[in-house]
Amino acid sequence: MSQTIKAAVLSAGAWSQSSHLPALKADPRVQLVAISSPNAEMAANLGRQFEVPHFADWREALAMGPEIVVVSSPPVAHEEQVIAALEAGAHVLVEKPFALSAGPARRMRDTAERLGKVLLVGFGWPAAPIFALARHLIDAGEVGRVEHMTMHLAVNTRALLSGGTDGGWGGKAESNTATYTDKAISGGGSAAVTMSHQLGMVEWLVGEPIVALNASTFPPASDIDLHTTVNAEFAGGGSAALSAASTYPYLARPQWHMALYGGNGQLWADSVADTLRLVRANGETVEYRGPDASGVYDPGAPTKALIECGFGAPAPAGLTARLAARVVAVTDAIYLSSKNNQKLQVEEQ
Structure with a gap:
């Protein structure tokens, strides 16, 4: 198993700035390869702050080949981004609320289980x-x-x-x-x-x-x-x-x-x-x-759990x-x- 792991944050915003990104940058085993935000100015600012390539389109960030992905978009966008990240081969942490309704929640859960990937939700x-x-x-x-x-x-x-x-x-x-x-x-x-x-x-x-x-x-x-x-x-x-x-x-x-x-x-x-x-x-x-x-509360706790899952740890029961x-x-x-x-x-x- 590799001693480092590639990570990306999709649709990063205010919460990612104070939680996900600092936790990823603080772990020497993690190589942060991409962030995205539909707000191009925010993407650029976060890219400079965390010294990472930045994109307005989350698909371009996913194309960088991350092995773990944080989905930090509003719930309406979770299903599309989570399933795309899982199908790209990544373990995923998605923010809560998990989904707008039970149907998308089931589909994301079932996709992760079918692919044998970890899908965590930000219950820290x-x-x-x-x-x-x-x-x-x-x-x-x-x-x-x-x-x-x-x-x-x-x-x-x-x-x-x-x-x-x-x-x-x-x-x-x-x-x-x-x-x-x-x-x-x-x-x-x-x-x-x-x-x-x-x-x-x-x-x-x-x-x-x-x-x-x-x-x-x-x-x-x-x-x-x-x-x-x-x-x-x-x-x-x-x-x-x-x-x-x-x-x-x-x-x-x-x-x-x-x-x-x-x-x-x-x-x-x-x-x-x-x-x-x-x-x-x-x-x-x-x-x-x-x-x-x-x-x-440790705002980085779910992100730290995702990192450990990227190295083979099981999903914590509460997430x-x-x-x-x-x-x-x-x-x-x-x-x-x-x-x-x-x-x-x-x-x-």
């Missing part, structure tokens, strides 16, 4: 120490069968969903407003943009799919929802109360609060306070704080296309339930 939160520790405790039997959980996630995306261009990603580039305000491009508001992280996290932690739900969004009947509330049922009979909110930018870090209850114990997590608490059935309490329970396809199916059900004010079964994936 399982790498945060607080959630990696929670999963470890669950796997160790400290919680037992999950009976109920509550999870709230607040992210300062209100400005983006309202037409702003600054996502607070830390780079100089501005986000394209249509990426967040046009449902035909983005797939929706908070349920698609923010809760997709949450839905992937929930199934990864619990180990069971969501099979039924009822939901509401705010503003009611809006194409771009700011806040989402979901009551969900798991395949094993447990339940969850999930909510996602779009906030003003008073705090840079996303705010996760989770309580998870099982037959053997319970977990409580606060990502901003960097605190995870285990309460066992006998009343014994174990508190984890600081670095071991850090809720800081797989199979998981992401289920998340899209649940998101479809959330919007339909909110529109029709009814409980729905989630379509099989």
Whole structure:
């Protein structure tokens, strides 16, 4: 196996500038051979900044023969670019939301499986120490069968969903407003943009799919929802109360609060306070704080996972296309339930 690997980033923008490109450039095993952006000025600026050939057309970037590819376009373009990269022989990381609807999500997943290629989706939160520790405790039997959980996630995306261009990603580039305000491009508001992280996290932690739900969004009947509330049922009979909110930018870090209850114990997590608490059935309490329970997000985590997959590592369970396809199916059900004010079964994936 080669000691280096060729990489490309398609449709690079503000998020790629602060996450994917720095992670690729920082790894001496990676040769960044191309970036593309439909905005020629952005492509040129990023090309100069990261010292890499740049193209306006993503097909020209793909023609450079990368072995790993990051697809950083809006969801409306994911299917075409992902399938083209997979068929060109690359392992692929695609940003979330994975797809506008369940059909394209299935087709991307199935193409990767047919070709024997890794397809990752940008669910980076399982790498945060607080959630990696929670999963470890669950796997160790400290919680037992999950009976109920509550999870709230607040992210300062209100400005983006309202037409702003600054996502607070830390780079100089501005986000394209249509990426967040046009449902035909983005797939929706908070349920698609923010809760997709949450839905992937929930199934990864619990180990069971969501099979039924009822939901509401705010503003009611809006194409771009700011806040989402979901009551969900798991395949094993447990339940969850999930909510996602779009906030003003008073705090840079996303705010996760989770309580998870099982037959053997319970977990409580606060990502901003960097605190995870285990309460066992006998009343014994174990508190984890600081670095071991850090809720800081590593924006390069999915990109680093793609690099490792390029060298033969298996796809991390929390980032797989199979998981992401289920998340899209649940998101479809959330919007339909909110529109029709009814409980729905989630379509099989």
